[in-house]
Amino acid sequence: MVEVHVVPALTDNYIHILHDAAHGVTVVVDPGEAAPVRAVLAERGWRLTHILATHHHGDHIGGITNLRADSHAMLIGPRAEIDRIPEMDATYGEGDLFTLGSQTVRVFDTPGHTRGHCAFFFEEARLLFSGDTLFSLGCGRLFEGTPAQMWDSLLKLRALPGDTRLYCGHEYTASNLRFALSIDPENAALKARAEEVAALRAKGLPTIPPRLLDEQAANPFLRADDPGLAAHFGLAGASPAAVFAAIRKAKDDFRG
Numbered sequence: 430m431v432e433v434h435v436v437p438a439l440t441d442n443y444i445h446i447l448h449d450a451a452h453g454v455t456v457v458v459d460p461g462e463a464a465p466v467r468a469v470l471a472e473r474g475w476r477l478t479h480i481l482a483t484h485h486h487g488d489h490i491g492g493i494t495n496l497r498a499d500s501h502a503m504l505i506g507p508r509a510e511i512d513r514i515p516e517m518d519a520t521y522g523e524g525d526l527f528t529l530g531s532q533t534v535r536v537f538d539t540p541g542h543t544r545g546h547c548a549f550f551f552e553e554a555r556l557l558f559s560g561d562t563l564f565s566l567g568c569g570r571l572f573e574g575t576p577a578q579m580w581d582s583l584l585k586l587r588a589l590p591g592d593t594r595l596y597c598g599h600e601y602t603a604s605n606l607r608f609a610l611s612i613d614p615e616n617a618a619l620k621a622r623a624e625e626v627a628a629l630r631a632k633g634l635p636t637i638p639p640r641l642l643d644e645q646a647a648n649p650f651l652r653a654d655d656p657g658l659a660a661h662f663g664l665a666g667a668s669p670a671a672v673f674a675a676i677r678k679a680k681d682d683f684r685g
């Protein structure tokens with residue numbers, strides 16, 4: 430049994446803390462700063478055992494040095510970013526499996542946002558930590574990759590079980606929602622998600638973790654192979670990667 434705490438950090442980041450009491454394992458994913466993690470650990474009386482990093486950006490790794498000074502927690506990250514994330518104890522890549530407490534963790538290489546970005550899927554609990562690759566109703570900006578690479582990365586994550594819970598790196602859902610509705614206004618799943626998001630944000634609550642099933646139906650960046658979206662962009666018959674590129678470009682230019 431794993432419990433997950435979603436911890437708001439910095440401007441709009443989320444840090445995720447997992448605790449597996451039976452195994453004495455406590456894991457933090459993408460600690461962009463140490464203070465809010467320390468506060469949760471102190472309040473709960475937990476000792477940090479592992480740190481997972483999805484990619485090298487400072488708002489995902491900025492707290493690691495201070496957290497390791499407290500606990501000597503093992504730092505695990507993407508093999509493809511071995512020269513960009515300091516002092517990793519273990520690195521993994523596509524298809525690798527490792528064990529954390531009760532969980533088998535499967536690693537996906539998800540290049541696009543950064544060259545070496547990875548995602549972690551906790552198989553038994555069906556928890557996906559997607560960093561800045563997949564957001565609720567959105568996806569990460571393409572700083573170091575092509576649209577085709579990012580589409581391939583997203584296809585790997587889309588293929589996971591529908592009851593998987595998506596834990597992403599930022600609270601961008603409301604902004605993503607405005608864009609998604611602008612290109613896909615008749616999507617019933619998207620309209621249902623809009624009501625849910627409005628209710629959560631009105632209470633100041635996180636909009637995550639959504640079910641992957643709902644993202645598969647509502648997130649335009651997971652639907653680049655949908656004929657309706659292709660038609661919206663005048664790309665009927667084009668490759669999904671080309672449609673994905675058009676969606677990403679439109680989002681980059683969107684002011685809504």
Ligand SMILES: [Zn+2]
Nearest residue numbers: 484486542561
């Ligand atoms: Zn990033």
